[in-house]
Amino acid sequence: MLDETLIAIADPTRRAILSRLAEGEARVTDVARPFAISLNSVSKHIRMLERAKLVRRRIEGREHFLALTPAPLDEAADWIAEQKTLWAWRLGELEKALKDG
Amino acid sequence: MLDETLIAIADPTRRAILSRLAEGEARVTDVARPFAISLNSVSKHIRMLERAKLVRRRIEGREHFLALTPAPLDEAADWIAEQKTLWAWRLGELEKALKDG
DNA sequence: CTGATATTCACCCTTAGAGGTGAATATGTT
């Protein structure tokens, strides 16, 4: 899952879409409006965000309402936090080694 | 920069390389050993990590020693944290609206 | 029924990523 989450947020268009959805639910057309690219391209980005479970779709007639489901971001945040912890720990060990030596 | 950082950590092989380097400096060959893929492929992954400034290389004779430089991870962590904050804020607003309504 | 709106489907093209192999380069060892 982490892979798809990170791939999903690695694209600036998709990050912009997520930021837009952080303001609230929106239709595909609404989400697409600010972008210079075609509606179809935005639709594809949304599909990738759905695949990564970062976005949920509620269909009401011909309109598709999109909403954020940010849970997968936690896994990404956790990985980064763990890396930083390990790194900090190693720096601590290095310091100890330097002090002892 | 954020783009390259996220793309860099979106690949599981590269995340494994970073985890290895979190234990300490290592040569290209050392980093490559645990992987089933060719040394050359690992070399390419390392180049991407360097491009993202997540890894620094110190050349000593014929050996290239690699070390983690995790600073760019902060930017990624910040983006995720901001998204979660915005989302939490919006949930708060929703609750308020529900209570008032 | 007709026409407009919302979205996707089915294609196309181009680029980048991830993998491979074999040769080249540079350094160390004997």
Next chain:
DNA sequence: AACATATTCACCTCTAAGGGTGAATATCAG
């Protein structure tokens, strides 16, 4: 000099991503 080690370079293949267009589908409004 000859050989081994460490790494990259130059190429090839395959797949997926990101963009596009035009048609299809589904719904809503008249």
